[in-house]
Structures are given as structure tokens and as C-alpha cells.
Amino acid sequence: MGNTRFIPALTVALLLLNFVVSFSTKTTTNISIDQSALLALKAHVIDPQNLLTTNWSSAFNICKWIGVTCGSRHRRVIALDLSNMSLSGIVPPHIGNLSSLTWLNMRNNNFHSSLPIQLVNLNRLKYIRLSFNNFYGEIPSWFGSFPKLQYLSLSYNNLIGQIPSHMFEGLPRLQVLYLAVNRFSGKIPLSLFQCKKLEDIDLAGNSLEGDSTQRNRKLDHA
Numbered sequence: 001m002g003n004t005r006f007i008p009a010l011t012v013a014l015l016l017l018n019f020v021v022s023f024s025t026k027t028t029t030n031i032s033i034d035q036s037a038l039l040a041l042k043a044h045v046i047d048p049q050n051l052l053t054t055n056w057s058s059a060f061n062i063c064k065w066i067g068v069t070c071g072s073r074h075r076r077v078i079a080l081d082l083s084n085m086s087l088s089g090i091v092p093p094h095i096g097n098l099s100s101l102t103w104l105n106m107r108n109n110n111f112h113s114s115l116p117i118q119l120v121n122l123n124r125l126k127y128i129r130l131s132f133n134n135f136y137g138e139i140p141s142w143f144g145s146f147p148k149l150q151y152l153s154l155s156y157n158n159l160i161g162q163i164p165s166h167m168f169e170g171l172p173r174l175q176v177l178y179l180a181v182n183r184f185s186g187k188i189p190l191s192l193f194q195c196k197k198l199e200d201i202d203l204a205g206n207s208l209e210g211d212s213t214q215r216n217r218k219l220d221h222a
Contacts, residue, residue: 034077089113155222188208
């Protein structure tokens with residue numbers, strides 16, 4: 001009788017142990033993916049202030065790296081703030097592996113790449129701030145694939161061409177849009193009017209056509 005009662009308890013204990021081991025292994029794997037993505041970014045930039053050079057090291061916990069914020073539950077990288085660090089170089093495709101990222105701020109550096117297509121994998125992003133850099137090329141059509149995005153700033157870059165006509169159909173939560181001082185041309189997409197939550201917009205300093213070219217001079221916040 002005693003042995004019979006012991007079996008269910010042992011089964012529960014084994015299942016719980018298996019869950020803990022599985023969860024721990026998955027968490028370690030995800031952190032390793034995030035770490036590899038950030039180290040790849042570090043390898044593609046010039047860091048004159050040695051901010052990343054001295055701090056972004058496998059000798060330190062990734063969640064304590066400068067500019068990196070991890071979630072309290074799963075310990076994944078949820079925010080990356082590299083603003084005002086005098087960094088230059090390119091943004092490698094590896095950044096698309098930061099699948100839990102909700103906040104991306106690289107404002108006021110000297111990144112000079114096109115926008116890597118792998119950004120489309122970051123569908124949890126709520127905040128993108130890439131202003132005051134030298135990003136070039138067109139805004140790709142997949143840039144409208146961020147259903148949770150609330151803030152988008154690409155002002156003061158070297159982006160060219162037309163804004164994709166259906167871009168804003170995939171940005172239903174967008175509240176702030178700064179695209180000022182690039183080299184955009186053509187008509188402002190009608191899909192912009194589908195952003196019902198849009199509160200602040202600046203498209204000045206381009207060659208865009210349309211009645212909704214509002215010139216809200218809030219460029220200190222771009």
C-alpha cells in the first residue's frame with residue numbers, strides 16, 4: 001500500500017524536474033542566441049569611446065551589458081539603447097535574432113548601412129528610433145510588418161524613394177512618425193490615414209506631395 005502511494009508522488013517529482021531542466025535549457029539557448037546577435041553587432045561597428053569594446057564581453061552577464069535590458073521573467077533582451085555613443089559601421093542581419101526585442105534606439109550615431117531585411121523578424125517592436133545616422137536606400141515594403149509599433153523615427157538619414165504605399169496598413173498602433181529630412185519623394189501614402197492613433201508626425205525636409213505634410217518641429221525628440 002505504501003509503495004502504491006509513493007509512485008504518483010515520484011511521477012510528479014520526475015515531471016517537475018523534467019520541466020525545470022527543459023525550461024533552464026531553453027532559457028540558456030535563447031540567451032546564447034541574443035548574446036551571439038549582439039556580439040555580431042559589436043564586430044561590425046567602430047567604437048571610438050570603447051563603450052562596447054570593454055563591456056560587451058562573454059565574461060559578463062549579457063543583461064548587465066551597457067545599453068541592454070532583459071525581461072524579468074524569461075531573461076531575454078527586450079530593449080537595446082545605443083543612442084549617442086558615436087558608433088559607426090553597419091547593422092548586421094544578426095540583429096533579427098533578438099526575437100523578444102520591443103525597444104530599439106540607435107539615435108545619433110553614424111550607422112551607414114541599408115536597413116537589414118532581418119528586422120522584419122522583430123515583430124514585437126513597439127519603439128524604433130534610428131534618427132540622426134546615415135542609413136541609406138529605400139524604406140522596404142516589409143517595414144509595415146510591425147503590428148505593435150507605436151513610435152517610428154527615421155529622421156535625418158539618407159533614405160530615398162517613395163514611402164511604400166501599403167506600409168501603414170501594417171502599423172495599426174502607430175502614434176508617432178518622424179521621417180523628416182531625408183530624400184523621400186512622391187505622394188504621401190493614403191494608408192497613412194489608417195493610423196487612427198497617430199498623434200505626432202513630421203515629414204518636413206523631403207519632396208513629398210500631399211495635404212497631410214505636417215511640419216511639427218519637434219526634431220529634438222526625433
